[in-house]
Amino acid sequence: MTRLFPWVALAVFASIPLWLHDPYLLNAFITTGIFIIAAMSLNLLLGYTGQLSLGHVAFFGIGAYTSALTSLGFDVELIGGLRVVHEPWPVWTGLVLGTLVAGLCGYIVGKLSFRVRGAYFVIVTISFAEVVRLVALNWVELTQGPLALTSIPPMTLGLPGLGYFDFYSKQSYFYLVLAIVVISYVIIRRLVYSRVGRAMVALKENESLAVSVGIDVTRYLVLAAVVSAGIAGAAGSLYAHYLKIIDPDVFLFLYTITMVIMVITGGKGTLAGPIVGGLIFGFIPVVARSFAAPEVQWILYGLFMILIVFVLPQGIVPAVENLFTARSKAEFPASPKAKIQDAP
Amino acid sequence: MLEISDLVCRYGKVEAIKGISLSVQRGQLVALIGANGAGKSTTLRTISGILPSASGRMVFEGEDITRCSAREILARGIAHCPEGRRVFPYMTVEENLEIGAYLRTDSAGIEEDRDRIFTQFPRLAERRRQVAGTLSGGEQQMLAIGRAIMSKPKLMMFDEPSLGLAPNIVEQVFEIIEGIRKTGTTVLMVEQNAYAALEMCDYAYLLEAGTIVLSGNGNELVHNNHVREAYLGGDGRRHC
Numbered sequence: 001m002t003r004l005f006p007w008v009a010l011a012v013f014a015s016i017p018l019w020l021h022d023p024y025l026l027n028a029f030i031t032t033g034i035f036i037i038a039a040m041s042l043n044l045l046l047g048y049t050g051q052l053s054l055g056h057v058a059f060f061g062i063g064a065y066t067s068a069l070t071s072l073g074f075d076v077e078l079i080g081g082l083r084v085v086h087e088p089w090p091v092w093t094g095l096v097l098g099t100l101v102a103g104l105c106g107y108i109v110g111k112l113s114f115r116v117r118g119a120y121f122v123i124v125t126i127s128f129a130e131v132v133r134l135v136a137l138n139w140v141e142l143t144q145g146p147l148a149l150t151s152i153p154p155m156t157l158g159l160p161g162l163g164y165f166d167f168y169s170k171q172s173y174f175y176l177v178l179a180i181v182v183i184s185y186v187i188i189r190r191l192v193y194s195r196v197g198r199a200m201v202a203l204k205e206n207e208s209l210a211v212s213v214g215i216d217v218t219r220y221l222v223l224a225a226v227v228s229a230g231i232a233g234a235a236g237s238l239y240a241h242y243l244k245i246i247d248p249d250v251f252l253f254l255y256t257i258t259m260v261i262m263v264i265t266g267g268k269g270t271l272a273g274p275i276v277g278g279l280i281f282g283f284i285p286v287v288a289r290s291f292a293a294p295e296v297q298w299i300l301y302g303l304f305m306i307l308i309v310f311v312l313p314q315g316i317v318p319a320v321e322n323l324f325t326a327r328s329k330a331e332f333p334a335s336p337k338a339k340i341q342d343a344p
Numbered sequence: 345m346l347e348i349s350d351l352v353c354r355y356g357k358v359e360a361i362k363g364i365s366l367s368v369q370r371g372q373l374v375a376l377i378g379a380n381g382a383g384k385s386t387t388l389r390t391i392s393g394i395l396p397s398a399s400g401r402m403v404f405e406g407e408d409i410t411r412c413s414a415r416e417i418l419a420r421g422i423a424h425c426p427e428g429r430r431v432f433p434y435m436t437v438e439e440n441l442e443i444g445a446y447l448r449t450d451s452a453g454i455e456e457d458r459d460r461i462f463t464q465f466p467r468l469a470e471r472r473r474q475v476a477g478t479l480s481g482g483e484q485q486m487l488a489i490g491r492a493i494m495s496k497p498k499l500m501m502f503d504e505p506s507l508g509l510a511p512n513i514v515e516q517v518f519e520i521i522e523g524i525r526k527t528g529t530t531v532l533m534v535e536q537n538a539y540a541a542l543e544m545c546d547y548a549y550l551l552e553a554g555t556i557v558l559s560g561n562g563n564e565l566v567h568n569n570h571v572r573e574a575y576l577g578g579d580g581r582r583h584c
Contacts, residue, residue, distance in 0.1 A: 195446075198435075202443055205432045211394055212426060213491065214418040214447040 013178055017171040026170040032282025033177035034239050039262035039274035040184050041231035047269035048192055049224045050204035054122050055129030056232055057255040059102040063233025064240035064250050066101040067094035068152045076141045091156045095237045102233020103226045110225030114218050133251035148247035155241040177238055184231045189271055265308045267315025276316050345370045345530055351400035353390045360386040362554040373531040375541040378551035384534040385427055388501045392424035393417040419447050423497035427504045431487050433477030437468050440476050440487055444494030461490040482513035489520060502533040538575040542566045
C-alpha cells in the first residue's frame with residue numbers, strides 16, 4: 001500500500017486540470033506547486049543534513065532572475081567599460097541556466113560556510129540572500145531594480161520535429177509544474193537512498209561518529225547544497241515564467257519562512273513532508289479567503305501552524321507513519337524488548 | 345606499528361595532552377589507563393584525526409600521519425570505537441555495520457565480514473533490521489565494535505569499552521577484544537577499569553593530567569605501589 005501511494009497521489013494530481021476549471025484554484029495549485037518544489041529542496045538540506053538554510057529564497061530568486069534574463073536578453077556595461085550584450089535565448093534554456101547558476105551559488109555558499117556549519121551556516125545564508133536582494137534592487141541596468149523585469153515570455157519547450165509547445169494556459173503550466181515536482185522528488189529520493197544519502201543521515205545523527213567512520217562531511221554537505229540550490233533555482237525559474245514579472249521582492253525573507261514552515265509542519269527528513277506541508281499552507285489562505293476577513297486569514301494561518309507544531313512536533317508525515325507502524329506492531333505480541341531483558 | 349612522540353593537544357588554551365610519547369607494536373594489546381580527565385580519550389581522538397594536534401609527531405607503519413584527516417587515517421587502517429557505545433540510533437543494525445565499511449569498495453568482502461560479525465554476535469543477527477537505538481547497552485557496544493571491525497583495521501582503538509555496562513556484559517566485551525587481538529589485529533585500549541585492562545594487556549601506559557607518568561607491561565603496573573594505591577583500590581584485589 002505504501003509503495004502504491006506516490007502513484008495514486010500522482011494520478012490524483014494529474015487529473016486535477018481535467019475536472020477543475022476554476023482559474024483561481026488552478027492558480028493556487030500552480031503557485032503552491034512551485035513552492036513545494038522549493039520546500040523539497042530546502043528539505044534536502046534541513047531534513048537530511050540538518051543544516052538550516054534561512055536564505056534559501058536567494059537560490060529561488062537567482063533561478064528566477066537568471067531564467068528571466070536569459071529569455072529576455074540584456075545589455076549591461078561592467079566596470080572598465082566592458083559591455084556585455086546577451087540576445088534573448090529560447091525560454092527552456094532559461095530553466096536550465098537558472099538551475100545551473102543557482103546550483104553554482106549553492107556550491108560557493110556551501111564551500112564557504114560548511115567549514116563552520118550550524119549557526120554560522122544560518123547566518124551566511126541569511127546574509128547571502130540579503131546581499132543578492134540588494135544587488136537585484138540596485139543593479140538597475142541589469143534587473144530594472146524596483147521597476148521589475150516585465151513581459152517575461154511564457155515557458156516554451158522546443159521539441160525537434162514537433163515544433164514548439166508553449167505553456168501559456170494554466171492547465172499546461174500545471175502539468176509543467178507537476179512534472180518538475182516529480183523530477184525533483186525522484187532526484188531527491190535517489191540521492192537520499194544512495195550511499196551519499198546514508199552518509200548525510202549519518203552526519204546528521206552524529207557528526208563526530210560520521211567522521212570516525214570515514215565520511216567526508218564537508219564534501220557531502222556541499223553536494224547537498226548544490227542539488228538543493230539547483231532545485232530551488234528551477235522553482236524560481238518556473239515562478240518567473242508563470243508570473244511573467246519579477247522584482248527584488250522575490251528575495252523576501254517571507255518566502256524562506258514559507259518554505260521552512262512547509263518543511264517543518266509536513267515533516268522534515270521525509271520525502272512526502274514538504275508536499276503535504278506545502279499543500280496545507282499553500283491552501284490555508286485560499287480556503288480561509290472564502291469565509292474570513294484578510295486579517296483573520298493570517299491569524300488562522302499562524303494558529304494552524306502553532307497547532308501543528310505543538311500537537312505534531314515531528315510533522316504530519318512522521319506522525320501518520322507512526323500511526324501505521326504502531327498498528328502493525330500491535331499485531332506482533334512478542335516484543336523484541338522482552339528478549340533483551342533476559343539476555344545473559 | 346604506531347609511534348607517537350611529544351604529542352600535544354589543546355582545547356582552546358587548555359593543554360589536554362602535554363607532550364606524550366608512546367608506541368604500539370604489531371599484534372600487541374596496549375592499554376592506556378588513568379583517571380577521568382587525564383587525557384586518555386583525547387589521545388585516541390587525536391590519533392584518529394578527529395582532533396588536531398598542536399605539535400608532536402604520529403607515525404603509523406612508517407608513514408607520518410600527524411596532519412592526515414580522519415578519513416585518511418581510517419583508510420590507512422586505524423579504526424576508532426568511540427566512548428559511550430556510539431551507534432547511529434536511527435539506522436538499523438545492518439546499516440550501522442555497512443556504514444562502518446564506508447571506505448571499502450570490495451562489496452563481496454564487506455558482505456563476508458558482515459556475515460562473520462553476525463555469526464560472532466548472534467544477538468546482532470537476530471536484530472539486524474532493528475533500529476540501533478532500541479538495542480540494549482551491551483548490544484550497542486557490540487554493534488559499535490562490529491562497526492569498527494567492518495573497516496578492516498590494522499589497529500583498533502577502543503575508548504572505554506566497559507563504560508556503563510553490566511558486569512557480566514563487561515566480561516563479554518573484554519573477551520571480544522581479546523578475540524580481536526587473537527585474529528592479529530593490534531589493539532590500543534583506553535580503560536578506566538584499570539585492573540581488567542592491566543590483566544589483559546601486553547603493555548600499558550598510565551596517564552595523569554596529560555602526561556605519561558608510568559609505563560610497563562601489565563604485570564609490572566599491577567604490582568606498582570602508585571598504581572595500586574591510586575587506581576586499584578589499595579590492595580589491588582578488587583575486581584571491577
